[in-house]
Amino acid sequence: MVEIGYKGKIFKIGASVYEPAEDTFLLADNLDARSGERVLEIGTGCGLLAILAAKAGAWVVATDINQAALECARVNAHAHGVANRIDFRLGNLFEPVAERFDFVIFNPPYLPIEPREAFGTPLDLAWEAGPDGRVVIDRFLNELSEYLTPNGHALFVQSSLTNVEKTIRALGANGLRVEVVARRKLSFEELFILRAGASF
Numbered sequence: 425m426v427e428i429g430y431k432g433k434i435f436k437i438g439a440s441v442y443e444p445a446e447d448t449f450l451l452a453d454n455l456d457a458r459s460g461e462r463v464l465e466i467g468t469g470c471g472l473l474a475i476l477a478a479k480a481g482a483w484v485v486a487t488d489i490n491q492a493a494l495e496c497a498r499v500n501a502h503a504h505g506v507a508n509r510i511d512f513r514l515g516n517l518f519e520p521v522a523e524r525f526d527f528v529i530f531n532p533p534y535l536p537i538e539p540r541e542a543f544g545t546p547l548d549l550a551w552e553a554g555p556d557g558r559v560v561i562d563r564f565l566n567e568l569s570e571y572l573t574p575n576g577h578a579l580f581v582q583s584s585l586t587n588v589e590k591t592i593r594a595l596g597a598n599g600l601r602v603e604v605v606a607r608r609k610l611s612f613e614e615l616f617i618l619r620a621g622a623s624f
C-alpha cells in the first residue's frame with residue numbers, strides 16, 4: 425500500500441489501483457465543484473477527485489470498472505470523513521448511472537496501445553486505450569450530453585498523444601461548447617484540461 429499527498433491530504437493507493445500522477449493533479453488543481461452540486465466522477469481510482477468534490481460540499485457518484493479501485497476509494501472517503509456524500513458504483517462509463525449531473529469529472533485512459541501489446545489487467549485498464557488512445561474517450565464524448573443537466577458541464581483530461589482537436593470536434597458534433605482550462609507540458613506529452621457543456 426502506497427500513500428500519496430495532495431495539498432496536505434493523504435490518500436492510500438492499493439496495489440491494483442492507479443497512482444495519482446500529473447494528470448490527476450492538473451485536474452485537481454482546476455476542480456471547481458460547488459456545494460450542493462450533483463457530481464459524477466467516472467474512473468475514480470483511489471477517489472482523490474471525488475473526495476475533493478465531496479469536501480467542497482457536492483453530492484458525488486463515483487464509478488470505476490476496477491473493483492479494487494472502488495474499495496480503495498471507499499477507504500479514503502472514510503478517512504476524509506466524506507463517505508456519506510459519495511455513492512460508489514461499479515461499471516463501464518455511464519452504465520452505472522441513470523440520472524443527470526451538474527458536473528462530470530473524468531481522467532480517462534488515453535495511452536495508445538496495439539491490442540497485441542495490451543495486458544488488460546484491472547490496473548492496465550487505467551491507461552490502455554486502444555491503437556489511437558481514443559477507445560474510451562470517444563464513447564464518453566458521444567454519451568456525455570445525455571447525462572448533463574441543462575447548465576451542466578464536464579471537466580476532463582486530454583493528452584497531445586491522442587488528438588485533442590478530434591475531441592474538440594466531437595464535442596461540437598454533440599452540441600457542446602468547449603474551452604481549454606489548463607495545459608501542462610511534460611517530457612513526452614502535453615496535458616490539457618478541457619471543460620465542455622451546453623452553456624457554462
Ligand SMILES: C[S@@+](CC[C@H](N)C(=O)[O-])C[C@H]1O[C@@H](n2cnc3c(N)ncnc32)[C@H](O)[C@@H]1O
Pocket residue numbers: 442443444445447448466467468469470471472473487488489490493515516517531532533546549550551560
Ligand atoms: C487514469 S486513471 C484515473 C484515476 C483517478 N481518477 C485519478 O485521476 O487518479 C483511470 C481510471 O478509470 C478507470 N476506467 C478505465 N476505463 C473505464 C471505463 N470504461 N469506465 C469506468 N472507469 C474506467 C480505471 O480503472 C482507472 O481507475
